[in-house]
Amino acid sequence: MAGIFVLVGHIEGQVGKPSLELLTLARRLGTPIAVCSGSAPEALGQYGAERVHVIESEDIGAHPIGWVQALAELAADTPPDAVLTEATPHGREIAARLAVRLGGGVLTDAVDVQPGPDGPVVTQWAFAAGFTVTARVARGVPIIAVKPNAVVPTPAPVEPAVTRARLVPDEASLRTRVVSRSVRESTGRPGLTEADIVVSGGRGLAGPENFALIENLADALGGAVGASRAAVDAGWYPHTHQVGQTGVAVSPQLYLAVGISGAIQHRAGMQTSKTIVAINKDGEAPIFDLADYGVVGDLFQVVPRLLDEIARR
Numbered sequence: 229m230a231g232i233f234v235l236v237g238h239i240e241g242q243v244g245k246p247s248l249e250l251l252t253l254a255r256r257l258g259t260p261i262a263v264c265s266g267s268a269p270e271a272l273g274q275y276g277a278e279r280v281h282v283i284e285s286e287d288i289g290a291h292p293i294g295w296v297q298a299l300a301e302l303a304a305d306t307p308p309d310a311v312l313t314e315a316t317p318h319g320r321e322i323a324a325r326l327a328v329r330l331g332g333g334v335l336t337d338a339v340d341v342q343p344g345p346d347g348p349v350v351t352q353w354a355f356a357a358g359f360t361v362t363a364r365v366a367r368g369v370p371i372i373a374v375k376p377n378a379v380v381p382t383p384a385p386v387e388p389a390v391t392r393a394r395l396v397p398d399e400a401s402l403r404t405r406v407v408s409r410s411v412r413e414s415t416g417r418p419g420l421t422e423a424d425i426v427v428s429g430g431r432g433l434a435g436p437e438n439f440a441l442i443e444n445l446a447d448a449l450g451g452a453v454g455a456s457r458a459a460v461d462a463g464w465y466p467h468t469h470q471v472g473q474t475g476v477a478v479s480p481q482l483y484l485a486v487g488i489s490g491a492i493q494h495r496a497g498m499q500t501s502k503t504i505v506a507i508n509k510d511g512e513a514p515i516f517d518l519a520d521y522g523v524v525g526d527l528f529q530v531v532p533r534l535l536d537e538i539a540r541r
């Protein structure tokens with residue numbers, strides 16, 4: 229059965245939301261075939277995976293080369309029509325290496341994938357989303373790394389056929405080894421790149437202690453916390469939360485910019501969000517050029533009232 233390979237990622241032992249998005253996209257293109265290391269065939273079947281290949285190997289989780297080998301072996305058995313990975317550093321590395329192994333073409337940072345007469349048509353944003361590019365792979369298997377939140381994951385339950393394969397790593401191709409792994413302490417909030425809602429704070433917060441307002445708002449909405457570079461550079465919030473050109477690029481359903489002016493470098497990391505809400509006391513702030521909804525006001529008054537309103541509902 230040829231089809232669309234979907235490389236599944238796990239977050240804290242669960243199938244990650246970006247993988248469910250990939251399965252949703254794969255259904256547009258053909259027959260989704262999930263490739264994973266965990267034992268979650270039922271969860272994958274809920275999102276239309278007709279077949280689930282479970283790869284059993286001690287060390288494969290964080291190891292791109294092991295995944296490339298596993299996908300290449302499956303592809304040698306049944307060549308796929310396309311392969312989808314997440315556009316994370318891990319997923320992009322696998323996509324690039326797999327393209328070399330299969331003699332295929334790779335397209336990264338896709339924000340949309342549609343079927344076309346000559347193979348999948350991929351939409352990408354270039355130059356801080358200043359341009360939209362549509363592209364397709366001209367030769368070989370299309371290998372496409374898709375950004376989180378490109379699509380809303382929708383269930384389409386099927387009973388998947390499950391195969392289990394033991395991966396014996398090809399020692400000759402293993403040039404790197406995982407030496408250790410540590411899990412960052414969980415905040416209980418979703419990760420910045422895969423969150424549906426991101427609440428970001430900027431210099432307007434006037435100090436690190438006021439990020440509690442942003443955290444409270446993020447928690448009330450079930451979102452992740454972001455920050456502008458000005459806030460990060462001031463040491464108010466960790467760099468891992470910086471949104472923008474030199475931080476993380478996010479594309480959530482809802483982005484709230486609180487006390488952020490909307491400099492071009494910040495916009496580069498969030499302007500593809502589906503709905504943007506800005507809270508800023510300066511009605512002329514550039515963020516309002518981008519925002520779908522704006523509140524001109526003092527965040528120290530607006531955010532507590534917003535929290536009260538959310539709690540009331």
Ligand code: FAD
Nearest residue numbers: 430431432456457458472473474487488489493494509527
């Ligand atoms: P400011 O520009 O100072 O804006 C603060 C805003 O808060 C103002 O609009 C003000 O009106 C508002 N405000 C103040 N008090 C209140 C209040 N009480 N209530 C409501 N509103 C209030 N920036 C990023 O964010 N991400 C990046 O990745 C990034 N990369 C960069 C890369 C390069 C090479 C360079 C040169 C810059 C980069 N920057 C980046 C920095 C960017 O140019 C801006 O300096 C930065 O985004 C400003 O952050 P800010 O909006 O929080 O602060």
